Amino acid sequence: MSERALRGTRLGATSYETDSGIDLAPRQDVQYSCPNGHRFDMPFALEAEVPPTWECKLCGAQALRVDGVAPEEKPGKPTRTHWDMLMERRSVADLEEVLAERLEVLRGGGIAQAAMAMSPEPTLVDASTGAPSGRPSAGAGRTAAAKPPAKKSAPAKKSTPTRSAGKPVKKSPTAKSAASK
DSSP states (O other), X not given: OHHHHHTTSOBTTBOOOOSTTOOOOOEEEEEEEXXXXXXXXXXXXXXXXXXXXXXXXXXXXXXXXXXXXXXXXXXXXXXXXXXXXXXXXXXXXXXXXXXXXXXXXXXXXXXXXXXXXXXXXXXXEOTTTOSEEEEEOTXXXXXXXXXXXXOOOOOXXXXXXXXXXXXXXXXXXXXXXXXXX
């Protein structure tokens, strides 16, 4: 019986409560104005902290409060440079020591000699004169030993005709004589 009484009433979709006898929280209306000249009111509770800026309902720009309360500037962190981050990890004495070591290697030719020993670069040969052109080839850095050797393929076998079962077909003596002519 109760199932029939609630049928078609959209139970749960609408509220059957009324606003009579309900006291709403005290509110205040704050007026905002955007740079494009739009003015609008926003309702806030009396106890709420009212923000100095609000997004404009019409154009989406940042609107300021009309009553003259300016937004307070938050102190930002200074940007960290590479030098600042390096100084967090090492002291100046450590950096001077590393610099002295690297300069010694550079002055001794250690980096250039190590690079030359690791990758001998082949040069191109000019086709008309046969002399080296002085430019490294397109495959610079590769050595002949790094390439895998080419595989030789086995000679192809003569295939014999087979039936669908995989057994070889016997040729008749007349087929042999016709093939030899």
